[in-house]
Amino acid sequence: MASDGFKSLLKEKTSEAEKTVLSFLPEESGFQRDVAEAVNYGVRSGGKRLRPILMKEAFLMYGGQDPAIDAFMAAIEFIHNYSLIHDDLEAMDNDEYRRGIKTTHAVYGEGMGVLAGDALLNLVYEITSSQVMDSPDMETMKRRALAQHILADKAGINGMVGGQSADLSAEKRGEASEELLLFMDEKKTACLMEASLMAGAALAGASEDDIRSMEECGSAMGIAFQIRDDILDVTGSREEIGKDAGSDEKNGKMTYVSVYGLEECRRKVEELTDKALSILKDAGGDPGFLSDLIASLSGRSK
Amino acid sequence: MASDGFKSLLKEKTSEAEKTVLSFLPEESGFQRDVAEAVNYGVRSGGKRLRPILMKEAFLMYGGQDPAIDAFMAAIEFIHNYSLIHDDLEAMDNDEYRRGIKTTHAVYGEGMGVLAGDALLNLVYEITSSQVMDSPDMETMKRRALAQHILADKAGINGMVGGQSADLSAEKRGEASEELLLFMDEKKTACLMEASLMAGAALAGASEDDIRSMEECGSAMGIAFQIRDDILDVTGSREEIGKDAGSDEKNGKMTYVSVYGLEECRRKVEELTDKALSILKDAGGDPGFLSDLIASLSGRSK
Numbered sequence: 001m002a003s004d005g006f007k008s009l010l011k012e013k014t015s016e017a018e019k020t021v022l023s024f025l026p027e028e029s030g031f032q033r034d035v036a037e038a039v040n041y042g043v044r045s046g047g048k049r050l051r052p053i054l055m056k057e058a059f060l061m062y063g064g065q066d067p068a069i070d071a072f073m074a075a076i077e078f079i080h081n082y083s084l085i086h087d088d089l090e091a092m093d094n095d096e097y098r099r100g101i102k103t104t105h106a107v108y109g110e111g112m113g114v115l116a117g118d119a120l121l122n123l124v125y126e127i128t129s130s131q132v133m134d135s136p137d138m139e140t141m142k143r144r145a146l147a148q149h150i151l152a153d154k155a156g157i158n159g160m161v162g163g164q165s166a167d168l169s170a171e172k173r174g175e176a177s178e179e180l181l182l183f184m185d186e187k188k189t190a191c192l193m194e195a196s197l198m199a200g201a202a203l204a205g206a207s208e209d210d211i212r213s214m215e216e217c218g219s220a221m222g223i224a225f226q227i228r229d230d231i232l233d234v235t236g237s238r239e240e241i242g243k244d245a246g247s248d249e250k251n252g253k254m255t256y257v258s259v260y261g262l263e264e265c266r267r268k269v270e271e272l273t274d275k276a277l278s279i280l281k282d283a284g285g286d287p288g289f290l291s292d293l294i295a296s297l298s299g300r301s302k
Numbered sequence: 303m304a305s306d307g308f309k310s311l312l313k314e315k316t317s318e319a320e321k322t323v324l325s326f327l328p329e330e331s332g333f334q335r336d337v338a339e340a341v342n343y344g345v346r347s348g349g350k351r352l353r354p355i356l357m358k359e360a361f362l363m364y365g366g367q368d369p370a371i372d373a374f375m376a377a378i379e380f381i382h383n384y385s386l387i388h389d390d391l392e393a394m395d396n397d398e399y400r401r402g403i404k405t406t407h408a409v410y411g412e413g414m415g416v417l418a419g420d421a422l423l424n425l426v427y428e429i430t431s432s433q434v435m436d437s438p439d440m441e442t443m444k445r446r447a448l449a450q451h452i453l454a455d456k457a458g459i460n461g462m463v464g465g466q467s468a469d470l471s472a473e474k475r476g477e478a479s480e481e482l483l484l485f486m487d488e489k490k491t492a493c494l495m496e497a498s499l500m501a502g503a504a505l506a507g508a509s510e511d512d513i514r515s516m517e518e519c520g521s522a523m524g525i526a527f528q529i530r531d532d533i534l535d536v537t538g539s540r541e542e543i544g545k546d547a548g549s550d551e552k553n554g555k556m557t558y559v560s561v562y563g564l565e566e567c568r569r570k571v572e573e574l575t576d577k578a579l580s581i582l583k584d585a586g587g588d589p590g591f592l593s594d595l596i597a598s599l600s601g602r603s604k
Binding site for chain 2: 026035036039086111113122123124152157158161164168187
């Protein structure tokens with residue numbers, strides 16, 4: 001499905017996002033160097049940089065020009081990375097490998113894994129509050145403050161952490177329902193996609209309506225992304241998914257696949273992807289690469 | 303030392319701060335109710351509310367009138383509470399009791415303890431970013447953004463988390479030096495006292511010089527507070543300190559007491575308290591109750 005042109009553009013944009021994200025990492029010096037090392041290890045071992053790319057594309061689509069975009073790209077990736085570090089802890093999913101390499105706590109110890117996640121989550125707000133504070137004018141300050149509020153709202157108890165909590169509780173109690181599954185995927189996965197697109201639009205000065213469209217688009221693509229991930233957990237190889245296949249089943253996790261089966265899940269991924277693309281088309285901006293990216297995610301093998 | 307007038311004023315201000323802090327807690331509903339319960343348990347079991355009181359007093363001292371003070375008082379207490387929840391984890395200090403009652407992870411499980419701390423830390427920035435975003439004018443927005451930046455800076459890798467990391471590393475490697483000890487106490491304990499006083503002053507529109515004075519005052523009182531805590535860990539009863547005495551020794555922790563002995567520590571507490579009071583006196587505001595509070599902390603038994 002994905003053309004060679006798209007693939008090389010994605011590679012270029014990934015490398016740009018990677019550079020941007022890494023430029024906000026802490027120095028490994030002083031008495032706090034151990035946690036800085038653990039933070040940097042966790043972020044550096046970190047994958048596709050999908051969320052900062054989404055943010056930048058939404059920002060560009062709405063004609064954004066604020067240099068604060070770089071800090072916000074790093075911020076959304078740090079939220080994602082901190083959640084992975086804490087999810088992998090022995091106290092949580094107890095995963096020793098992610099993307100084929102050792103997880104942060106497996107290298108630095110469980111206690112330092114807790115602290116590295118804490119440091120990274122807090123860093124999100126250190127770098128975004130700097131941007132808000134140093135705004136050149138009221139309009140820019142308002143946009144940055146809104147973008148920060150979007151990140152905080154989507155990452156918190158009514159967003160990502162709420163989804164992680166529901167997941168942990170469901171596992172413990174053996175609960176399962178379509179409503180709960182949708183809640184978990186919406187909160188755990190889609191919320192950060194929504195935040196990426198919404199914050200990019202907000203920084204560019206997009207209207208409330210446009211920001212709401214970005215939220216709906218992120219929701220559809222995020223749930224599609226999670227179902228695709230559940231499918232890969234069953235059908236993918238260790239090489240493709242960077243961890244042992246069947247880890248959800250091993251951990252007794254309820255997923256779309258365990259509830260609906262593979263075929264129905266594949267259908268849902270298509271349907272949600274179409275929905276995301278249609279919202280994007282109606283949103284009024286010039287989506288370009290963003291449409292190709294969302295389309296490619298429904299067929300991604302990694 | 304503390305007069306009856308001071309004691310009843312402190313009781314009143316503690317009860318006001320308590321009410322303010324609790325008003326920002328999340329609802330216990332929806333699929334995320336478990337983490338909301340754990341968050342609320344952790345905050346409700348939470349002690350003296352010293353940091354929000356400090357913030358409010360600095361705010362009043364500089365003539366503050368911004369209603370955002372309430373959200374920032376909750377925010378500083380939430381940073382403190384999240385750090386306690388994570389510090390108590392099995393992966394960290396492994397404390398089953400704090401202030402005589404069960405710790406959050408001891409009640410809700412280690413995984414939920416991790417998530418409750420995450421939710422609480424993120425909540426700090428949900429509520430402060432709301433305040434920044436909804437500012438009525440540019441001047442107020444700038445003050446709130448600065449106050450938020452102060453909290454983020456003092457809570458993070460170059461502040462509190464940096465101190466926790468140094469502590470964990472020192473324990474693991476058996477390192478000990480006066481420089482390291484000072485770093486740990488400055489970062490782990492004093493940083494949040496500094497943040498309290500500085501953010502209160504910033505919200506009130508105090509000058510850069512005044513905010514710097516608040517930082518120095520918070521540093522001196524914070525280190526005094528930590529040394530006093532180390533002294534109590536050796537000399538206090540379980541009733542007085544809310545946990546088993548000798549827990550530092552049990553955990554092999556290097557503290558001021560283990561390095562300098564009790565008498566030298568008592569002398570240091572007096573010296574640092576005098577320093578904090580003298581900075582406050584020179585700071586230009588009307589310290590009033592704040593001086594009494596700082597003086598009382600050097601003689602506190604709890």
